[in-house]
Ligand code: ATP
């Protein structure tokens with residue numbers, strides 16, 4: 001093989017090295033947990049770039065979470081200096097969003113389309129059901145949402161769905177009406193992001209061919225959890241099928257582990273692996289069998305457990321690390337006692353064993369379990385951070401604030417309109433809203449456009465609301481994101497309203513946190529600053545070795561080099577948030593980019609990211625991550641394995657894979673626990689310990705007997721109920737000092753391209769306009785320009801050819 005000549009490759013084992021340095025061609029890396037799949041993927045990207053086999057623009061990498069994408073970017077920039085902006089690294093949703101923004105017209109969407117999260121989607125469906133007098137007993141909105149998402153995951157539009165009976169036809173009709181409503185309002189749900197961009201590529205030859213030529217290396221992590229549509233999306237971007245054979249210029253590398261497939265309930269198809277091998281005619285298959293993550297007591301437990309599953313592709317995992325500590329198992333009398341045991345052990349790990357808190361994770365099967373654990377951590381003043389659950393961007397007051405911001409960008413967003421038209425209260429009753437909705441329906445327009453049709457006092461109130469939004473839009477034109485949000489908080493009356501409310505102080509603080517989140521978003525995404533951060537070596541010196549960000553051809557260096565990065569006309573360079581309209585050079589305003597971020601990355605609360613806090617999350621959310629110490633609680637029949645799934649064999653095997661994922665997150669210490677009684681959903685349940693305990697090797701476990709009552713710090717019934725209020729606050733960490741977010745210095749943009757606010761410019765499509773603001777430098781420079789006939793737009797200066805008008 002290839003000698004590990006470069007420091008990039010040092011330390012890789014022979015199989016990893018082979019995978020990293022594979023020649024072109026499609027490849028499948030099938031390997032167990034902790035064997036370095038993600039590391040191989042990241043190192044391969046670095047290797048491709050370093051050796052000139054690819055340019056940043058020629059790489060498409062798909063990760064399972066936004067967090068994983070960020071980590072991959074961080075590791076890459078630590079390996080070599082590279083303009084990560086040019087690379088398409090992200091989740092399927094993030095990448096689809098990027099595609100749709102760049103080609104929104106071809107996709108039939110407004111550029112500033114808004115993304116509905118699951119909550120928004122449900123309220124949109126409820127609104128629809130009401131409007132069409134749908135019997136919600138017969139067609140529960142939640143089920144409709146599930147039905148629609150399922151159809152989209154299979155790539156089916158209403159016309160493609162087979163109807164078996166009257167109910168089926170009704171559901172399809174509602175799906176159709178829902179789509180029309182979304183289209184009218186300029187909003188898309190998560191499933192739509194995927195399906196719409198799939199159709200965009202399918203139906204638009206020049207766009208598809210552009211990306212097929214552009215992406216020479218497509219790398220997919222966690223491939224076992226892709227669904228049908230995602231697989232087809234990948235296949236399409238890899239090449240066209242001619243006479244049953246995939247003609248592809250790209251090399252697709254998929255890495256995965258069939259034992260970690262845990263999203264079947266959301267349409268994931270482990271069968272995509274076999275399809276991939278067959279349909280892509282995969283030339284390279286590599287297995288990695290060395291686990292670098294865990295001590296053998298942990299690894300043996302995982303292997304032993306997963307050995308109870310029947311349908312497996314078959315892999316081995318060994319570790320050269322020692323046995324390590326035994327896996328500790330605790331039987332608690334109650335969920336409170338279990339949580340207290342965890343807290344005591346965590347304190348011990350931090351105090352005596354020198355573990356960092358952020359290297360300790362508490363994992364649970366369902367979100368409802370977290371409250372008790374949070375409460376115990378909170379009472380013990382142990383900083384912690386919760387992923388998932390009610391996320392920052394999903395809190396009511398934040399959703400209200402975001403609704404106002406969305407209306408600034410898109411007055412036709414009826415979901416947002418309804419959310420805030422009477423919040424804070426403006427004396428607009430339900431009856432008046434019905435009148436407005438009827439008027440909008442009759443005129444076939446948005447609520448915003450229908451206000452003048454409403455007579456009397458109600459009409460006056462509606463008009464005042466619309467005028468307030470319109471004035472706010474004018475006032476904030478050309479302002480920074482921070483300025484826009486602060487002005488909105490004032491004008492909308494939100495802050496004023498919460499000042500008079502009982503729990504209002506918390507909410508005002510959260511609204512303030514929204515301003516901070518926007519501020520750090522602007523900084524992180526490079527709005528207003530040079531985005532290419534040069535990494536430092538271990539001595540703090542800038543690394544000098546550099547990677548070309550342009551293709552060798554366009555630099556005129558090597559006439560024989562393959563065209564790696566052929567541009568779509570006009571050139572499609574990188575930009576903050578990476579999103580530019582391919583026709584006009586129009587870019588997203590910072591506000592739209594921020595709203596997109598709020599919808600797509602609701603779970604990653606950047607403000608706390610660097611804190612040394614214990615990590616709480618569901619097992620599902622922990623996939624791909626690793627921690628020095630891991631606690632898995634609630635190992636009880638009915639909970640883990642879960643009631644919903646343990647009935648049939650497929651369900652039970654998925655639960656077992658979930659447990660396998662949980663165990664393999666641990667590097668050094670693993671703690672398992674179950675409790676005899678548990679309060680769940682308002683009921684005390686008496687639980688039997690999980691069957692999974694019987695599937696673990698006894699010699700790796702150490703059973704711990706509960707401490708004597710009164711000996712430890714645990715006191716039964718110690719006001720857990722009362723603690724919930726405070727724990728709910730601590731969940732987001734905005735109250736306690738330990739979580740305080742570091743102040744983010746404001747970034748000043750240097751002037752560029754000879755433009756400045758106030759001067760007149762000419763754009764070939766939009767005509768004459770006036771520059772309102774400039775942000776960023778170099779390739780990232782953008783101008784906000786007001787065009788009398790086209791409104792205010794953000795334009796990427798490297799694409800939009802603006803000429804100064806004297
Ligand atoms: P999962 O299936 O959980 O996603 P994975 O296969 O993606 O796991 P990685 O997360 O890439 O595994 O690697 C697990 C750990 O092992 C990481 O800390 C990684 O840095 C380390 N590791 C991987 N390969 C090596 C190696 N050759 N030498 C030392 N450490 C390694």
Ligand code: MG
Pocket residue numbers: 037038039221624
């Ligand atoms: Mg991984």
